[in-house]
Amino acid sequence: MATEPAGEEHIDLSLRPLDGGPGLRRRMRRFDSVDVLMERVDPAQVGQTAPEPARPRRRKVVVTGVGAISPLGGDAASTWEGLLAGVSGARELTGAEFAELPVKVAATAALDPADVLPRSQARTMNRSTQFAVLTAREAWSDAGLESAAVESERVGVSVGTIIGGAPVMVDAHRSLTDKGARRVSPHTTPMLVPNASAAHIAIELGARGEARTVVAACASGTEAIGLAVDRIRDGHVDVMVAGGTEAVITPEIMAGFANMRALSPAADGPEGAARPFDRDRDGFVLGEGAGFLVLEDEEHALARGARIYCEAAGWGVSADAHHMTAPEPEGTGIIEAVRKALDSAQAEAADVVHINAHATATPVGDAAEAAAVRSLFGPDAVPVTAPKGALGHLQGGAGGVEAVATVLTLHHGLIPPTAGLTEPEPDLGLDVVTGAPRALESPGVALSNSFGFGGHNAVLAFRSRAA
Template sequence: MPTDIAVTGLGLVTPAGLTPGDNWAALCAGRSTAAADPVLEGMPVDFSCRVTGFDAEAELGRLTPRLDDFIRFALAAARRAVVDAALDPPAWRAERVGVVLGVGGTSLAAYEKALQHLATGHPGRVSPLTVPRSNPNMAAGEVAIDLGACGPNFTVSTACASGATAIGVARDLLRSGTCDIVLAGGAESARSRMTAACFARMRALSRRRDQPRLASRPFDSARDGFVLGEGAAVLVLEPLAAARSRGAPVQALLRGFASSADAHHPIAPHPEGRGVIQAVTAALEDAGCGPRDIGHINAHGTSTPTNDALEAAALARVFGDRSPPVTAPKGVIGHSLGAAGAIEAAYTVLALRHAGIPPVANFESQDGDHKLDVVAAGPRPLTTGTGISCSFGFGGQNAVLLFEAA
């Protein structure tokens, strides 16, 4: 069975841009995309990181009315990834092409409208499209319909680790010989009033309404919560030998993957970071690497006081006092929940391609006893061609991916 898995295509739709180049430039600039959000007007937290410049009607045409935003983003990202990988869907063996996407909680927009009709006593006004446009599995389903991918097709949900988990599952489909190609990633739009209300009540969101661009600040001592985001990323994965045989543009190698459960609490991470340490250590072992082999860490880094502190402590346990340079893209694009792990996996690939590490937006100083080598102020050269991308979620679910430069 194939063991070397290549990333041959990237598709991105994020607040940082609609192409890998635009995303990379925005990350390196280190400037947050957070701004007042009309969808959240009147809410206790009324700002977010939004996808801008995306014309769903122009890109998707007749499909647009039946889709929620998270599916629109997934479709656009998948199309971009396929083009980037130099694939021709009409010519591929459709039954050997899989789609695995991670979705945490969809966009909830259609459900909000339906619930309003029910609450006002008008069930007849509920759209018959509410379920098919909002079910998490429809992101993968619509991508398969659009591109004619007839292989294994499903959505995984591990909260904010969903996108990373999907990529790991896709890797295993290729290694088992079940698929020749898998489109893997994640999609979500967290900019719903319901989502904003829930996280605000949990005190998980930053309250910097007067300075939204300064709100998301992973690992910074002044952090006070995360910023809602949205977007999608899709990676084309295929065995390295097959990719080289067809002359595909190999962008990076997916060398390691591991997942774990804290088995501790529905929301709070384990206070000793056991699940994080287990997942990072297992991903290193899966790739045959040691801590000193890693060139940089793409941290989960949500900008919440507790989670960042526990993640820093866990990474310090694995990597010691000389941790690899750490970046955390949520400072720029906010937290896209189920899509975050896929977007940040794509960013890890871009870092390897560009041999650079983007800075953490708004980072000024660290607190606590566990000091990470946080990249700040500007990009830093990458001297070792490996990187890990960490994603953690509610339920104590952890996923870590390890990539190597091609």
């Protein structure tokens, strides 16, 4: 007789006759009902085409709240004012930990979130999550939802980030090496995970519908917003708090980017180090911060009397499938993402009145984006701005802050100038706004572009309320 292996749980896999229990009887009754229905079919109706079911209503999504922390300001209003002024948020890094780096310029946030959050709360969050919580809180308040009666099960969160709490791992390793295992913080793992920001925002706002995290390199924040639009459109939720966040101005990350030659050497100092679309552009300035939108089903927003900035009309996404760090030179992936965004927004190229460019100020990246814009819209056809000249590159937070800027561009009818651009490269064939803000010529669709390492391309389409 066979014996069971010692220490292993025995699982009975023998076949037993069906016991005819209540579950089986319920299933059999369902089959009987189907048989009865089949018997009642009129033979004369066989072969006739059944009427198509009615399509569900295509829910319109609107923006009702904005929030931002950036190198230009500690909230959305001051960030917007800085963009209109065309100033740069880049600064010299003076800390001893940066002393040996080949590049010592970065666009640090204008607000330290640890100075605002209660210490008991801040110590359980990484810096990126701190940015996210404060910015989401601002957007929520701006939308008038603090006092509104909203079903928590119909509210969701969508956050884009690249590295999340990776700097926490660096700190933990230092503690382990210098002080021993017992000095590693018990908060290390929950602070480290990329979904920490989404989780903390959901806890902060009581959002019980869903909490999502998107990792798609520099397109992360934009994809997070696009996915949030879909969740509302498809009826899963009524409200989404969506955006991006990042805080990676650390010696390790700075050194890696510098050795890739992705960072501007900033030979002339912080001011003007980032020069999108400039003839002499030589790399980006690393930044930090977060930007969030409150997206809402239009009927839900109108029913509670919300102020509406614009419509979140659609979005598109594609992959270059070309190279890990370089874009496809002709911008074919970008073109595909823009076309999908316009299709999603039920718009045409002629409806586009403004483009918020990704434009990191790298030679190949700006050229690929310019090639795509020319192919889609023609040379010098649409006013373009590149906010990374002022903000630096906020990585996973870039799409969030730049979505806020695009929403405010439509709301106020003003396009911010591109900071750092003094000598536009003529071969790019773009109408880049420089010097001073420019008024939008008409209501319409504005695009916000984000492209990331690995060929991730994401484009948001916003529409003026008057369009």
